[in-house]
Amino acid sequence: MQNLQIMIVEDEYRIRVGLERFINDQPQCTIIGTYANGQEALDGWKHGKAAEVILTDIKMPIMDGLTLITELKEAGYTGEFLVLSGFDDFQYVQQALRNQVADYLLKPIDRKQLQDRLQLLYVKKQEMEQELERESQKQEQLQLLRALSDESSLADTQWTEIFPSGTYYTCRLQLQNFHQQKVKRDPVRFHQELSAVVRILNAELSKQWSASSFWWWWDQEQSFGLLVHTAEGNTSKIIDHLVRTLSHRSFFNVTASPGQILHELELLPAAMEAEQMEIKLQPVSAEVPYTETINVNIQNILHTLRFAFKQFVFDDLDTALKQLKEGLSAAESLESAIAILQSAGIEMLHDVSKRLPVNDVNRMLQKLGRNTNQALSAPEVLQGFENWTRDLAGMCTKLDKHSDLAAVEQAKAFIHHHVQEAITIEQVAAHVYMNPTYFCAYFKKHTKETVLQYVTKQRLELAKRRLEDTDDKVTKIADSVGYHDHKYFSKLFKKHTGFAPSEYRRLRR
Template sequence: MKNFRIIIVEDEYRIRTGLERFVSNLQHCEVIGTYANGQEVLDHWNADKPADLVLTDIKMPIMDGMTLIHVLKEAGYAGDFLVLSGFDDFHYVQQALRNKVADYFLKPVDREQLKERLLQLFEKHLEREQKQKAKSQKREQLQLLRSLSGESSLADTQWTELFPQGSYYTCRLQLVDFHQQKAKRDPVRFHQELSTVVMLLEDELSKRWSESGSWWWWDQEQSFGLLVYTHDESKKDIDHLAKALSHRSIFELAASPGQLVQELVMLPAVLESEQMEMKLMPEKQYGESIGACNQVTLQKLRLAFKQFSFDEMDAILYSLEKEMSAERQQVILTLYQSAGIEMLHDASKRLPVAHINSMLQKLSGNLSGSLTVPELVQAFENWTKELASICIRLYRHRENTAIEQAKGFIYHHLKDALTIEQVAAYVYMNPTYFCAYFKKHTGETVLQYVTKQRLDLAKHLLEDSDDKVIAIADAVGYQDHKYFSRLFKKHTGLSPSEYRRNSR
């Protein structure tokens, strides 16, 4: 624990040295300077390592205590002051109290009272430091959450140390029709309303979770990212939050389904998949102009797709071709786009994000208003079969021991900046689904497995080569050799150098 650093300012040598001896013997207290007047303090003041407390006499030559307090406060000093005074200095004491000093003591000083007060101020100082540290950490956490991409390296996991260990629930709150609202409103009024939503969000979050257990950030894609430290899924709370904000502002907010994150290293991949989730929010309805029969047929198509019943899909697509011939072109376009997004939504839980994004772009590109009705029907059929073929490859990979394939891929890429996304994409799986699948079949997380394999390789290199530790760290995928050394010692109980000496 860091000591409480104190400066003593007293012009009488005997009192000054007596206070120094007394304070230095108190637990957690450290006297870092003694001075005869205020000017001496300023001459030796260290702005980089200032005292936590200034214990000063009021009446002193050259510069008195009140002037010293005023000058330090003007310079931005945020520590505490204790003042000493004689019986005839009451008007100085009044000034000191107006300057919000922590306390004052009459000479001769009662040492027990001084000891008790110093202990109280030390505890107050610790509490203040903890709050400042928490605020600083929160700023760092939010900056990190805003910048996390979908490429979470299985080597560079140091950022997870910024957050408490445990489970997290993450989701997004989307402002529905954001751009339409922005276009039809006065810019000043619009941003005022947006600021109101932010204030309401902070208010609602404080009612549900502690300030240190929840994080939100505006991701500039008309949605708020939300992360909650929890042991349970918070879907119900998030839905209530979205409804409360919708009720209290001009905006309608929709919550993504959200995910429970049990491994923080998975957070970047989860955030990326959530962005895709918001793009794939199924349509509330197809529109009154679309025939009920066609809606039922497309729902059957979606169900067949979810069940991987590809022969049934072919039959449904064939019947759709006949049913759609009598519909207007715009109706068919709307229907196909909605159905396609729903099918992608179903597939997004398992397929890699890159595949979903690619198929979403193809859906938009292939279905255009310039196509004739037969061309639209054919384009949707081709698109559906391409999506199905991707899912078939996924199915075959699973049947073909996806875990063994993933392990083989990991083994051949231990030296690389390997990411969960890369491993998951190799076996045609969504990263979050893959991690759950891997743990279910192996009993350990992907990160635990990769770390174990890398450290095993590091052990062999330490035993069989004279390479420096920094080179071995790089050879097993860790660019930060200090982090590698800490990780190695955490898992083996020895530093890399100690392990090498013991193994020879």
């Protein structure tokens, strides 16, 4: 860290020289100028003497210390002042204190006291610089989180390095009645309420975690993402409390997705996509309309269907679907039947959404809406729901067949075949027909390493062979194993092998 930059302003030559010698002996201080009066010091500052501390006497000819302080502050100086004064100058000291100087020292100067004051200012400088660095890093992190695509390359993972290592919790919060309130309210009142949500959100999160441990960002007009660096097991309870507080203290109806624990941060893009799907599924399943039309028999049938998708056991599916069609064909209105089917479909889709590929969940959600549209006749709606349910069961059956050790071997084979490409976690997971987050947990359970660790190991092994067997440039080899950021490749290679790529080649030949 750079030393404390100090200017000395003192009209008495002997005192000025003594201060300069003493301060130069302090390891954390550097004198950048000495001046005999305030006017000289002001001119020196205006000509680029960027002092962080100005040590100034009060009584001086031409321009006194108090005038210097006033002139510098008006000119934009933001550093600290240490004021020197005689015993009889207390009225001037009072005025200096009103100008918010850091401290004052009586003449004759106690060297130990001066040393202590300078040390305190140096510590303050350190703390301010660290705070600025933390704030700069957080802004960089937030910018990255806002820009993250919904697919992240297994090669291009440098972005995770600007975050601390460890476990993360992520979820999405949404203002459900955003558009209704925007139309209903006066624009000024609406934006005031939106600002209140931001203030409450920051305050509530700050009660639980330090500023460097959580990040939140608007990712859509009416929803925002939340990422928390924590290993706490009660995070979901904290989020539930946050949602209740936001809903109670604003006119917005706030909901949150269930959230996910991430042991590998590179899974965040996939998790963000899954959270968005959770929000889509949540509103319909949160409230079942027309409950008065559901008799006990239909309730039992719906329970059978939901149980089938929770357990991935579809032996009774045909019977349940037949009974449901018969029971709902006698419904008093098509509208109530559609509401029941859509609610049941959303719940079944929600139960399997954490294991199915996100694109398939989104496609099935859209298809459910088309198959249960009010423009259709009652028989078409019932048949459409049956077809939709069978399609969903077929997807689950296909997934279940892949959910064994063969899926891990298939994933490894896919990685080996595409190791030179910028493949993504989503692509590998889709190859074995799994949800990315579920697949990554499954892969780690059976291999004792993450997907990223496995891919990195395969790429670096290939790079080592090419360094040993070819005369290709390091940049070409980096490209050939999927790393287009050559500096990152060299850094990663040295981290895993202990040698830079060129050093490794030299030692192996």
